[in-house]
Amino acid sequence: xxxxxxxxxxxxxxxxxxxxxxxxxxxxxxxxxxxxxxxxxxxxxxxxxxxxxxxxxxxxxxxxxxxxxxxxxxxxxxxxxxxxxxxxxxxxxxxxxxxxxxxxxxxxxxxxxxxxxxxxxxxxxxxxxxxxxxxxxxxxxxxxxxxxxxxxxxxxxxxxxxxxxxxxxxxxxxxxxxxxxxxxxxxxxxxxxxxxxxxxxxxxxxxxxxxxxxxxxxxxxxxxxx
Amino acid sequence: xxxxxxxxxxxxxxxxxxxxxxxxxxxxxxxxxxxxxxxxxxxxxxxxxxxxxxxxxxxxxxxxxxxxxxxxxxxxxxxxxxxxxxxxxxxxxxxxxxxxxxxxxxxxxxxxxxxxxxxxxxxxxxxxxxxxxxxxxxxxxxxxxxxxxxxxxxxxxxxxxxxxxxxxxxxxxxxxxxxxxxxxxxxxxxxxxxxxxxxxxxxxxxxxxxxxxxxxxxxxxxxxxxxxxxxxxxxxxxxxxxxxxxxxxxxxxxxxxxxxxxxxxxxxxxxxxxxxxxxxxxxxxxxxxxxxxxxxxxxxxxxxxxxxxxxxxxxxxxxxxxxxxxxxxxxxxxxxxxxxxxxxxxxxxxxxxxxxxxxxxxxxxxxxxxxxxxxxxxxxxxxxxxxxxxxxxxxxxxxxxxxxxxxxxxxxxxxxxxxxxxxxxxxxxxxxxxxxxxxxxxxxxxxxxxxxxxxxxxxxxxxxxxxxxxxxxxxxxxxxxxxxxxxxxxxxxxxxxxxxxxxxxxxxxxxxxxxxxxxxxxxxxxxxxxxxxxxxxxxxxxxxxxxxxxxxxxxxxxxxxxxxxxxxxxxxxxxxxxxxxxxxxxxxxxxxxxxxxxxxxxxxxxxxxxxxxxxxxxxxxxxxxxxxxxxxxxxxxxxxxxxxxxxxxxxxxxxxxxxxxxxxxxxxxxxxxxxxxxxxxxxxxxxxxxxxxxxxxxxxxxxxxxxxxxxxxxxxxxxxxxxxxxxxxxx
Numbered sequence: 001x002x003x004x005x006x007x008x009x010x011x012x013x014x015x016x017x018x019x020x021x022x023x024x025x026x027x028x029x030x031x032x033x034x035x036x037x038x039x040x041x042x043x044x045x046x047x048x049x050x051x052x053x054x055x056x057x058x059x060x061x062x063x064x065x066x067x068x069x070x071x072x073x074x075x076x077x078x079x080x081x082x083x084x085x086x087x088x089x090x091x092x093x094x095x096x097x098x099x100x101x102x103x104x105x106x107x108x109x110x111x112x113x114x115x116x117x118x119x120x121x122x123x124x125x126x127x128x129x130x131x132x133x134x135x136x137x138x139x140x141x142x143x144x145x146x147x148x149x150x151x152x153x154x155x156x157x158x159x160x161x162x163x164x165x166x167x168x169x170x171x172x173x174x175x176x177x178x179x180x181x182x183x184x185x186x187x188x189x190x191x192x193x194x195x196x197x198x199x200x201x202x203x204x205x206x207x208x209x210x211x212x213x214x215x216x217x218x219x220x221x222x223x224x225x226x
Numbered sequence: 227x228x229x230x231x232x233x234x235x236x237x238x239x240x241x242x243x244x245x246x247x248x249x250x251x252x253x254x255x256x257x258x259x260x261x262x263x264x265x266x267x268x269x270x271x272x273x274x275x276x277x278x279x280x281x282x283x284x285x286x287x288x289x290x291x292x293x294x295x296x297x298x299x300x301x302x303x304x305x306x307x308x309x310x311x312x313x314x315x316x317x318x319x320x321x322x323x324x325x326x327x328x329x330x331x332x333x334x335x336x337x338x339x340x341x342x343x344x345x346x347x348x349x350x351x352x353x354x355x356x357x358x359x360x361x362x363x364x365x366x367x368x369x370x371x372x373x374x375x376x377x378x379x380x381x382x383x384x385x386x387x388x389x390x391x392x393x394x395x396x397x398x399x400x401x402x403x404x405x406x407x408x409x410x411x412x413x414x415x416x417x418x419x420x421x422x423x424x425x426x427x428x429x430x431x432x433x434x435x436x437x438x439x440x441x442x443x444x445x446x447x448x449x450x451x452x453x454x455x456x457x458x459x460x461x462x463x464x465x466x467x468x469x470x471x472x473x474x475x476x477x478x479x480x481x482x483x484x485x486x487x488x489x490x491x492x493x494x495x496x497x498x499x500x501x502x503x504x505x506x507x508x509x510x511x512x513x514x515x516x517x518x519x520x521x522x523x524x525x526x527x528x529x530x531x532x533x534x535x536x537x538x539x540x541x542x543x544x545x546x547x548x549x550x551x552x553x554x555x556x557x558x559x560x561x562x563x564x565x566x567x568x569x570x571x572x573x574x575x576x577x578x579x580x581x582x583x584x585x586x587x588x589x590x591x592x593x594x595x596x597x598x599x600x601x602x603x604x605x606x607x608x609x610x611x612x613x614x615x616x617x618x619x620x621x622x623x624x625x626x627x628x629x630x631x632x633x634x635x636x637x638x639x640x641x642x643x644x645x646x647x648x649x650x651x652x653x654x655x656x657x658x659x660x661x662x663x664x665x666x667x668x669x670x671x672x673x674x675x676x677x678x679x680x681x682x683x684x685x686x687x688x689x690x691x692x693x694x695x696x697x698x699x700x701x702x703x704x705x706x707x708x709x710x711x712x713x714x715x716x717x718x719x720x721x722x723x724x725x726x727x728x729x730x731x732x733x734x735x736x737x738x739x740x741x742x743x744x745x746x747x748x749x750x751x752x753x754x755x756x757x758x759x760x761x762x763x764x765x766x767x768x769x770x771x772x773x774x775x776x777x778x779x780x781x782x783x784x785x786x787x788x789x790x791x792x793x794x795x796x797x798x799x800x801x802x803x804x805x806x807x808x809x810x811x812x813x814x815x816x817x818x819x820x821x822x823x824x825x826x827x828x829x830x831x832x833x834x835x836x837x838x839x840x841x842x843x844x845x846x847x848x849x850x851x852x853x854x855x856x857x858x859x860x861x862x863x864x865x866x867x868x869x870x871x872x873x874x875x876x877x878x879x880x881x882x883x884x885x886x887x888x889x890x891x892x893x894x895x896x897x898x899x900x901x902x903x904x905x906x907x908x909x910x911x912x913x914x915x916x917x918x919x920x921x922x923x924x925x926x927x928x929x930x931x932x933x934x935x936x937x938x939x940x941x942x943x944x945x946x947x948x949x950x951x952x953x954x955x956x957x
Contacts, residue, residue, distance in 0.1 A: 009474075009558065010467050012383020016652040034557075048650075050381045053467030109376050109645045139380070139647045201649075209655045209666075209781065 001026050001226050003043040006071065008033045008062050013048035013084065013203065020203035021045070024219035031067065038070045042226050043080045046071070046087030048139070048201060058101065058142045059086060063093030072096060080124060080226070081195045085140055088187070088197030097188055097197045098155060099147030104140070105180025111139040113211050114178055116163040116186045116200055117170045123193035124225040125162065125218075133170050134163070134214040136200035138178065138186075143199040145181035145188070155188060162187040162196055228258045238265035244596055251590045259528045259576065259584045266494035266532055267501060267591040270757050275596050276723035277755045280736045285744040290712055291751055292413060298339040298490065299409075300751025301416060302713045304777050308667055309413035310674055311345035314353075314406035314717040314773040316756035320461040321403040325370025329354075330378040330464040331536050332405040337382065338490035341473050342539065344417040344480045345409025348651065349665045350379045352389040352405050353678040353717070353771040357398030359634050359954060364393070367401050369955065374464075375405070376645040381466035382473065385654050386646035387663025390678050390771075393634040396686075399761025404717040406773040408676055410667060417480060419489040421507035421542045421568055426486055428500070428511065428566040429548070431555055432472045432538035434521035438462050439495070439534025468537040468560070475558040476539065484547035491538040497531045499540040500566075501574055505592040510571035515578045519561040527578045542568060602729035605689050611807050611821045618885050623859070623936045626815050626889065630856050631863060631943055633810055637950035638867075655781055659868070661706035661851060662774075666781050673781035675709035677774055682767035684823035687808050689731045689768055693738020694826040698893060700774035701746050702852040705835040706896060708785040708842045709776030714743060716753035716772050721765025723757045731768035732757075739770060745828040746835075748774070785842060787851035788869035794848055794925045795905050796873060798858060800834045800895035801918040804886025810856045811889035824891050830918075831894040837917045838896055846908050849899035858922070859888040859930075861897050866930055867944045875923040875932040884935060899925060 051062035166172035187198025205215030235245035286294035293301035299313035317332025439462035555562035643658035656664035662677035685692030721728035807821025
């Protein structure tokens with residue numbers, strides 16, 4: 001399986017993603033933001049970081065970058081596109097995913113382990129994961145998901161919510177909402193479920209010596225499903 | 227143009243006699259640009275004029291030392307051609323005036339010092355000190371500093387793995403922000419600041435130059451008064467995104483062979499970077515200031531030379547490599563300008579619009595800079611307190627413990643480190659809140675441990691002992707995670723060196739640091755000095771911050787402080803005499819603030835530490851935590867809170883005073899967890915090495931108990947400990 005990780009000048013989780021993809025068997029290549037074409041891939045990943053500094057809205061400049069047209073074309077043709085953290089923000093900026101990511105409710109950057117509940121397994125990203133609740137890691141300042149009422153209705157009607165923040169038992173209520181996200185949304189799909197954007201970083205959880213191992217389940221499933 | 231006079235010189239922070247020396251050296255009156263350059267190079271921050279004499283005494287050599295003090299950062303060998311570049315630096319004065327930008331640019335500056343040497347930063351740490359929590363400014367300063375540190379480090383994508391936060395009223399008018407960075411480099415590909423060869427192009431890369439930070443270094447050498455906030459415009463503004471670009475571009479250029487020397491533009495900007503490169507290479511340098519990329523219009527030579535705009539580097543390239551280098555900086559969208567060349571004149575010559583605007587022999591700025599042998603007084607060891615039985619009579623262990631756990635200097639700091647990305651780069655194997663932060667050396671079995679420590683209370687009570695103690699504490703932190711201590715970097719934060727008492731504190735702390743680091747073979751390889759931490763005549767407590775690093779040859783052998791298994795034994799390594807003077811207990815419970823700090827016995831310190839490493843190597847230790855502030859019971863509580871496991875303490879035979887035993891802050895101690903089947907073996911090994919130990923208790927249940935004296939559930943102690951800072955910040 002071939003994957004491509006797009007590197008924006010301010011990406012800083014590109015190496016971590018490369019390590020994770022390779023660990024689980026992907027043939028990964030790095031693609032520079034100023035390139036136009038993406039080599040043949042089964043999966044494109046927009047990694048975490050600060051794409052172009054994000055002094056403007058997070059991901060907004062990346063949403064207009066040179067490489068992004070190819071990403072959009074690939075996604076529109078049904079290709080798998082995964083955006084983690086800043087990658088999720090970029091996907092909302094391109095319009096590939098609905099909604100926006102606002103500053104965290106308590107206005108602080110948050111770096112910690114969280115639990116997320118898998119809401120939809122009818123897709124390649126979560127299909128064969130045996131657990132319902134994963135322990136993942138978040139590290140962001142703008143992860144507070146928001147969208148209009150109409151958009152939310154459409155998201156819910158189409159089962160586009162991928163994962164929600166919860167506790168270890170799966171309670172995805174306000175008490176377990178780290179950043180104020182609407183409906184505790186930690187990640188969403190597009191209608192066709194080939195595009196996934198999520199704030200948590202599975203690539204930081206692939207080793208018992210790191211924050212945990214549930215990220216491994218995510219990548220193991222991904223390579224198997226493809 | 228301003229006509230230079232003694233009055234103008236004094237406004238630049240120079241003393242009358244220093245101004246006279248400048249005129250004598252030049253045999254004429256300097257022009258304003260030249261005066262600016264002298265004032266930047268001769269201030270305390272750049273010249274180390276009060277400290278140099280004493281810093282020479284530091285223990286700086288060791289088998290693993292590749293580069294000691296005097297470069298952008300220190301370098302130590304960690305085997306297999308890998309080396310760690312590291313340094314700590316202060317950004318105290320700007321952080322008090324503008325906490326966010328002050329702290330952010332502090333982090334940016336220290337990272338540049340590290341990647342200037344060719345190393346990719348792999349971990350950040352910090353030591354921050356604030357005034358009393360009751361002081362009106364403390365909350366906002368803390369919030370701003372934490373946001374600034376996070377804002378910069380998180381964006382670059384370097385994990386902040388450990389740190390230290392202290393509160394004391396002596397910092398009410400002068401907070402301390404010390405930032406430390408570790409970088410990884412191939413030991414055969416280290417870059418230095420010494421220029422070599424004449425007619426080599428001098429290149430400016432990075433951000434454009436603005437008017438921010440003009441005279442930042444002079445500000446750092448000045449005492450604060452009521453009007454300090456008027457200095458806000460001299461605080462630099464950070465741009466972490468540009469720093470990230472600069473980092474990647476520099477590392478890309480460094481992979482080739484075109485750099486002769488490289489130096490970041492830190493304090494005193496273009497002035498100190500150009501002069502340092504030329505001075506180290508015994509060369510001259512010629513710069514055409516018209517060619518410096520500027521972001522503001524009509525900047526004068528004076529402003530360009532003294533700007534402290536961030537994210538800039540100066541490089542001396544091999545002749546003919548300009549195009550190759552420019553391509554890399556173009557790719558990263560950074561300014562690249564050839565602004566001058568090296569010469570054999572041994573002068574710095576500045577041109578602006580085809581006119582020579584300054585010419586100064588480099589010797590005058592570097593070697594001939596003033597050095598002072600300041601007067602100082604030796605501190606006396608305070609008299610010990612004789613606490614009477616009456617003072618302990620009505621006290622209960624549990625009540626005391628609860629009170630100590632919410633002492634601002636003890637309480638949990640999660641609110642802070644949650645705001646730092648501590649897991650990016652995917653190699654953080656021990657996060658903030660442990661004995662030390664630990665990161666793997668990417669792609670290897672090795673890991674590097676790091677921590678920052680300071681003990682201003684002890685240093686204030688007796689600087690010599692305090693200086694020793696803080697080095698030992700750093701050493702202990704390395705041992706506690708199973709790392710072999712390698713070397714330290716020190717950030718020496720003190721008051722006004724022109725006062726004999728402050729100068730004495732400095733001299734004796736340095737002596738203490740030297741004595742301990744020599745004995746423990748824990749050399750100082752880099753650091754900086756921050757004097758004049760004083761507001762309206764009130765100086766801070768002497769605060770040397772020690773950043774230590776250690777090496778684990780196999781990261782899987784790392785130790786943590788979480789209790790592991792029910793039924794395991796807990797031992798205290800090292801003798802507990804029950805020293806309460808200067809302890810958290812004495813201050814909080816007995817309201818006693820005087821007395822000597824705990825004595826430091828270097829022989830025991832080394833023996834105890836080595837015995838821990840020895841037991842660890844034989845795989846006999848499950849958990850380890852050093853005993854520091856708050857003594858044994860505080861250490862046990864933290865271990866319990868972290869793991870959710872309780873401890874049954876044994877009542878030691880012949881124990882005279884439980885409070886002294888459980889809250890005393892004697893040095894050189896560790897708590898270790900041992901499996902029952904290993905107990906005999908461990909005890910025999912310790913006895914054989916004549917290491918003192920007490921059998922402290924068992925891992926058991928979910929309470930901390932001591933017969934009839936203590937029974938507290940973990941939830942009970944956790945509540946206050948975890949909440950104090952969070953609630954403080956919300957109020």
